[in-house]
Amino acid sequence: MTAGSRASVLPSYVPGEFWDEMFEAPGQVRPHYAELARRLTTLSSADVQKRQRAADLSFQAQGITFSVNQDPSGPEKTMPFDLVPRIVMAEEWKRIERGLEQRVRALNLFLHDIYHEQRILRTELIPAELVLGARGYRREFRTVDVPLGVYTHVVGSDLVRDGRGTWFVLEDNLRVPSGVSYVVENRRVLKRVWPQIFTDYRVRPVEGYPQDLLEVLRAVGPGSDDPTVVLLTPGVHNSAFFEHAFLAKSMGIDLVQGSDLFVDDAAVYMRTTRGRRRVDVIYRRVDDDFLDPLAFRADSLLGVPGLLATCRMGRVTIANAIGTGLADDKAIYAYVPTIIKYYLGEDEILPNVKTYVADDPTDRAYILEHIAELVVKSVNESGGYGMLIGPHAPKKDLDAYRTRVRDDPRGYIAQPTLALSRHPTWSVDHLEGRHVDLRPFILFGRDVKVTPGGLTRVALRSGSLVVNSSQGGGAKDTWVLEAEPC
């Protein structure tokens, strides 16, 4: 790319010392971004702003919103959407796909083992107390068989790239991962407001996700050939409610709340205008703790009394299964390469980020000493909560976290601060580098299927490493190419 054709909206774009997804070096665009960069040169900043406004309005009008902190009276926000798509090469994606499939298969074998024979605990590979003491472990589910041996029907793993462009798995979300509706909607909106940029690329579609999900859910029904599938939501006040409605509508299934369901004679029914109707598969977007007030939290109004017992009898399938939180515990995460090796006899394709488990005395000493360089995370929290970013934290926070780690070592892990890759992102009237991650979605029924793309989350504040939508993060459309552009 010559200096003369540099984008008008990219006049002084500085890739910086991070891995930049689009630029190899100042002024030098990576080959698979060349056509997009060429497009950007034809645009004035007024034109981009116009399209940006059109996109924002579209999200607003459709009510694609989330409420922050589950505050019902609080304002509903749209997730900020950045127009410049992120592009992943076909070859690169193949490796990611294989890596994710390997990981999900191994984690499901691990879950099956822990809820049955517990073979791995009789080795020295992973401390038994770490596994059985995990908050996500549900001893009520020992010896319960799940259809097809699948525990995690939907997984959303978070991937990041370091300064050299290497892909890492930052965490696995095996309970109720959200964000996939944005994958589909971001694509739709980008096509609507900026169709021209699609003409130079062959981008793999993401539209098929709801159908793929439905196929998975229908495959795990308890016996019936034509199972009735429902989506269980905590309700409109949940921050991901839009997604629940979106998925239910796309799949053509009922969106139910706990109060719509009841258990009678070891079967789950929903209340309909024509009378009761048997339910076979529940795609639940409610956490384990709230599923059944008889078994877990008695104060839960979101659940269904008797659901757990019915599920244990194999008379209803719950997806994801109860007790999967065990395997996305952030301390267990550190052992995933070991788990892959143990169950599959393979080396991991996608590496883990180096992780210090505070429960381990050596690691703990290291964490306490180097806390100012590390990211410290609570093992059970998500959404960017319960997290300390050492290099950016004031001294009193460092001290507070030191105390926490000392008092509750099982509750914390630490990782080196990652130099997350950056991507050109629209900022007022020009493009600037912003840190990004990627959450692909992996479906597991009869087979493993990775949706081509995923949610690229972007930390919109300059220099920020926090991409969570609850903390000022936005999103980009993510393109996986059918083939590399020639």
Added chain:
Amino acid sequence: MLSRVADDLFWVARYVERGIAVSRLVDVTRHLELDAGTEDFWAPLVGAIDLAGDDVRFYLTSDTMNPDSLVSCVRAARTLSRGIREAMSSEMWEELNSLYGSLATPTIARPRGEAISFARLVREQLQSFQGLAESTLARDEPWHFLELGKFVERADDVARVLNRQSHLLAAGSHTKDPTGPDVVRWLAVLRTCGSAEAYARYYSLRVEPARLVEFLLLNPIFPQSVRFSLTGACLSLDAIAALRTAAGNEPGPAVRTLGRARAQVELTAIDEVFERGLEGFLSNIQQLIAQASEELSATYLRDEPVPGRLVGVARATMIMAAQQQQQ
């Protein structure tokens, strides 16, 4: 269809219809005020509240403490819709959502001087919502619950407006033509029910209370009349009940109660209405509608055990036994 979803659809339709009725009321009261300048003209329309001028308008349009204000109706309809957007078309949801979004803008939400244009704007979008339902929904359960809510609300609204005016007709004054202010008042009643033009076409604008009451209460083909609305409500309820019966369940008592209300307006002539007393007649209709609404909730929307066939037969047997003893 889920009972909760049906319930919410029913109430979405009621709030939308109520919003339309309230917006007409805003329109009418403002016009009345500018014409005649006397508050007691429109006070009976609004109901018994101690407010005047702009305060009334605020109460009717933007007061979030008033559950029946325009803003409250739109908010309630939109909040419910948000939870059941999978049961309606995207167009319907987006119409309601964008209306709600525009109300959240402070300049529009406080329409002190602009009440009429504000009310009209809201009304148009609510009517557009109804139009979209008409053209985008299949005629199955969601549609019928929307229709049911719309017509039950309309019948109730019109009956209420008439009832609030019925005191004017006390002492038999309805037999002679009204004079002066009363004409204005009766025209306002027609406008409040969105029926002034249709009435004019029907009767060439001779505003006689008896004709007017007959038109709004008993007309079989005008969609704002109580009779038309109750017929529409019954048709939808029958369709819903048929599906339930086909699944082997009791259709519930609401079918009979609403049918009774419908029979009242279908099988009573206007002179008989006045013979029996307009106020009592209207109160009876309103009471039957309220009862049907409650029974509907119990059967379809909350799925409570209702006195079904078994109870009905058992009770009939007890009554028979009691009667035999008397003989």
